[in-house]
Amino acid sequence: MIVKVSFAAVRETRWYGYVIRFFFGGAITAIAGWIAHSYGPEVGGLFLAFPAIFPATATLVASHEKRKKQSKGMNGERRGSDAAAAEAAGAALGSLALLAFAAFAWQFLPKFRSPLVLAAATIVWMLLSVIFWVLWRRLKLSRIRGRRHKHLSAQTAH
Amino acid sequence: MTRARSRRYTRNLSRFVTEYSYAVSMKWVRLLLEELAVRFLVGGAIVSAFAVIGNLFKPKTFAGLFGAAPSVAIATLAMTASKEGPAYASTEARSMLAGAAALWAFCVVAAILLKRTNLKAFASSLSAIPVWFACAFALFWIAIR
Numbered sequence: 001m002i003v004k005v006s007f008a009a010v011r012e013t014r015w016y017g018y019v020i021r022f023f024f025g026g027a028i029t030a031i032a033g034w035i036a037h038s039y040g041p042e043v044g045g046l047f048l049a050f051p052a053i054f055p056a057t058a059t060l061v062a063s064h065e066k067r068k069k070q071s072k073g074m075n076g077e078r079r080g081s082d083a084a085a086a087e088a089a090g091a092a093l094g095s096l097a098l099l100a101f102a103a104f105a106w107q108f109l110p111k112f113r114s115p116l117v118l119a120a121a122t123i124v125w126m127l128l129s130v131i132f133w134v135l136w137r138r139l140k141l142s143r144i145r146g147r148r149h150k151h152l153s154a155q156t157a158h
Numbered sequence: 159m160t161r162a163r164s165r166r167y168t169r170n171l172s173r174f175v176t177e178y179s180y181a182v183s184m185k186w187v188r189l190l191l192e193e194l195a196v197r198f199l200v201g202g203a204i205v206s207a208f209a210v211i212g213n214l215f216k217p218k219t220f221a222g223l224f225g226a227a228p229s230v231a232i233a234t235l236a237m238t239a240s241k242e243g244p245a246y247a248s249t250e251a252r253s254m255l256a257g258a259a260a261l262w263a264f265c266v267v268a269a270i271l272l273k274r275t276n277l278k279a280f281a282s283s284l285s286a287i288p289v290w291f292a293c294a295f296a297l298f299w300i301a302i303r
Contacts, residue, residue, distance in 0.1 A: 004216045021209045022202040029201020029233050030194040036238070037190070041246050042302060045253025046294045048231040049261045053205060054268070055283035057225055061218070062279035083218050084279040085272035090222020092265035098258040101228045105235060105251035114239035114247065118232055129223040137219075 017060045021053050028052035049098060054091065058084040093136055097128035193241075201233040226261060256302050260293035 028050055036044020062080035069079045104121040212224025231254060239247035267289045271282035 003220050005214050006216055007214065018206055018209065022206045025205025025209075025229060026198035026200075026202025029205075029230050030198040032230060032234050033197045033237070034190075034194060036234075036250060041238075041242075041249040042253050042298070045250030046257040046260075046298055048228075048234055048250060048254040049226075049257030049294075050230070051261055051264050051283070051287065051290055052230070053209070054225055054264075055280055055287075057209070058268070058272070058279040058283045081272050081279060081282075084282070085269045086218035087222035087225055088265050088269035088272060090219040091225035092262055092269060093219075094223040094226030095258055095261040095265055097223075098226050098228055098231075098261065099255060101231065102251050102254035102258050105231070106248050106255070109235070109239060109244045109248040109251060114236060114244055118236055122228060122232065125228055129226075133220055133223060 014060075017064075020056045020060070024053045024056050049095070049102070051091075054088075058087060061087050090133070093132040094125075094129045096132055097125045100128050101125040193237075197233065197237060200237065201230055204233045205229040226265070253298065253302050256297035257294050259297055260290045263293045264290040 028047065032044055032047040032050070035047055062084040064080075065083040066080035101121045101124060104124050105117060108117045108120070208224050208227040208229045212221045212227070215221045215224075231251075235247045235251060238250060264286045268283050268286040271277055271285060272279060275282070277285065
């Protein structure tokens, strides 16, 4: 269970990938502001967690992995989908931590200065995301070991 | 006042009201567009920053955490708190709870579609967006409204 930092992935990502994310991120921020302006903060707040950039991110990740596989002469379709599915699984864990971000901001924004509250809420999100990821990874590994142990026991019995 | 003078007076008054309303409404439209442009630039920059940070990490599931980063929320809440006040921003953060829960449901459905079906990444993600709307507005109706 090792998390690696890789600058190669940033260099390999095409420039239009960042432009697309900039565009979608900016668009949803502007739209959330417009919705809050038109329909009130209760409705506008829902869109602070709208998955606007996920379709673009999943497509870029899938096409990047597919290209890598195809450069080695293999069909990368399944690899691309699996990579995007892994991103989605990670985002699901991150969204659980996002609940804590929202709760923290809701409770503390009226009481303290907003830059401090938002910085603290972001740290809370980051810490909880990592904790959830570690727990999920351990659960997954223990399930795989359990299945492997069962399979080996079944083979030994025969 | 003669009839001709009163007609002229009424015509000038109505022209003044129309032009003044137009100028006021155009000013509001211009202010709104300026605000939206600022939100677009700030939101886009923060989302891109989190995307770059997410790209640095392996494995993909860890990098995926940054797909649910509060980038849009940070940009929006910071600008809203400074413009409308912290109570307004706090109300938005409360509704964000429902949006975040809906995001979890969206991600789970998208992951299942990507892993278990032959749908491409974009189609799988788009197919899961109605799930977000259904969950977000259902939770909003039940718990937040």
